[in-house]
Amino acid sequence: MALQMYELSGRDERLRFSPYCWRVRYALAHKGLECDFIPWRFTQKEAIAFSGQGKVPVLVDGETTVTDSYEIFRYLDREYPDKPLLGDDTAESRARFFKFYSERALAPGILRTIVMDLFNVVHPDDQAYFRETREKALGRSLEEMHAPSKGLSALDAALEPLRGRLEEADFLDGEAPGGADYMVFGHFMWARCVSAADLVSNADPVYAWIERMLDQHGGVGRNATRIVDIEGGYPG
Amino acid sequence: MALQMYELSGRDERLRFSPYCWRVRYALAHKGLECDFIPWRFTQKEAIAFSGQGKVPVLVDGETTVTDSYEIFRYLDREYPDKPLLGDDTAESRARFFKFYSERALAPGILRTIVMDLFNVVHPDDQAYFRETREKALGRSLEEMHAPSKGLSALDAALEPLRGRLEEADFLDGEAPGGADYMVFGHFMWARCVSAADLVSNADPVYAWIERMLDQHGGVGRNATRIVDIEGGYPG
Known part of the structure; x- marks a missing residue:
């Protein structure tokens, strides 16, 4: 099943302008992972309440939900170790x-x-x-x-x-x-x-x-x- | 044989104040390498002419001379790989x-x-x-x-x-x-x-x-x- 990501959009839904969401878009592209991007707006807090917080990016991978762009990088490297984003400890x-x-x-x-x-x-x-x-x-x-x-x-x-x-x-x-x-x-x-x-x-x-x-x-x-x-x- | 490093000193020879020499002092200490520090001043170009340039730090390791603090880090990691300073490519x-x-x-x-x-x-x-x-x-x-x-x-x-x-x-x-x-x-x-x-x-x-x-x-x-x-x- 493809990944899903809730992503900030603007008054035109095609406008996706969160710097944090862009980090993840590039990270997913780097790893060649398919993802459905779900447009989301600042005040649609209920739509992502399941993530336990109120900001995007929110990545959903089957049963797993991950928030925060850096934590998503870590998650992707753990679950999809090919083409690492972050590398070893140093x-x-x-x-x-x-x-x-x-x-x-x-x-x-x-x-x-x-x-x-x-x-x-x-x-x-x-x-x-x-x-x-x-x-x-x-x-x-x-x-x-x-x-x-x-x-x-x-x-x-x-x-x-x-x-x-x-x-x-x-x-x-x-x-x-x-x-x-x-x-x-x-x-x-x-x-x-x-x-x-x-x-x-x-x-x-x-x-x-x-x-x-x-x-x-x-x-x-x-x-x-x-x-x-x-x-x-x-x-x- | 201990390493030797030409190091910038001031009007009092105990004053060693080059930021680039300090990088190397710490790098040597990190690796636990013994080194003789040779005080050197800006205008003593002849003393380090053997290095092919006119600035310190100059590290001498037997037959090898290395200049530039970053190049010295690389050299130390190559020759003394224990406790790496720089790590892998990423x-x-x-x-x-x-x-x-x-x-x-x-x-x-x-x-x-x-x-x-x-x-x-x-x-x-x-x-x-x-x-x-x-x-x-x-x-x-x-x-x-x-x-x-x-x-x-x-x-x-x-x-x-x-x-x-x-x-x-x-x-x-x-x-x-x-x-x-x-x-x-x-x-x-x-x-x-x-x-x-x-x-x-x-x-x-x-x-x-x-x-x-x-x-x-x-x-x-x-x-x-x-x-x-x-x-x-x-x-x-």
Whole structure:
């Protein structure tokens, strides 16, 4: 039986823009696993109540339910050990750092750049929830958070180590992409799906890596629906 | 025969403050290898001309000479495979990221904080060289670089992913320190040896990790001579 994954969607159901869900999409593609993706929205808490919590991704594999993108990586490596995502103990310890690097170094700058794009993409029924939870977590209004030039400048600084690594290698994990690449790339898919903003200049080694990542596994990233592909979807 | 390492020293020969040499000191201690450390100064290019380049660390192991801290890690793992520093291919690919993280994300903020301390510690014969090379590389005078509050603020932001990882684990490499820890910790030893500046508040998980790192391998870091230990060494 194919796997099932509950995945965040927007006001157009084709828009799938959670960075955490994108990590798992790439991880599943890496392992060549079939999966049914079930669109889900922020306020549909009952639909995933069976998982014991209220966020996606939620992966269902027969009798087993797994939540949290990193825990899903671990689960997939345990149950489907071919083509490991995380590797042995040392490799996995180091993979954890990429989780924090993407969530704590890259995400804040990206969020300041795309927060109003995110708000535009969220389903109307979810907008109040989105605004309330984000404003509470960050202690300011969405409109105050929105500061693309500050966001891009913070992102530019935070990208330095990624840039260094990608000047010497095609992927963070070496000659082929692996768990570390997927862990970080989710946040670039987040921005790509909801926004027309250019996060990285095309002379940047990070840009070339993004292009390579988009083409991996049959173009799983490249083929994703973006707000800019939807007629009338993007203001301006 | 014991290994030999040429190591940067300051105006007091006991001061050993190169972040790259500290990486190797820790790596050697990790493997339990004996080593004679030969003090060396920036302008003593002839003393290491046999290595084909002009920087330390230079490791000499019998007939073999190895330069560059990361290449020395690789060499040590090849020749002394017990207690690996870098691990298998995936683990090593990820270890590279810590090199760039420390050099490109952490070092700039630390440098802005300690640059005049460094200048004070450098041997008088090396000061002109130090000033000229650093000012050329960074495009401004040492005095302009010196901006501790800006440096500490940049460092604070750059530490976020480290903080996240060290909230959940004692070391970057898990339950015991490894190559990733040494790669990053070198820059904290750099600051510790030359400066009295507190880079990290004592409530920070990074602070607790620094304390643990100082105590590793018989206190190799804790026992290092600091400028503040030298009578009359520290202005103010």
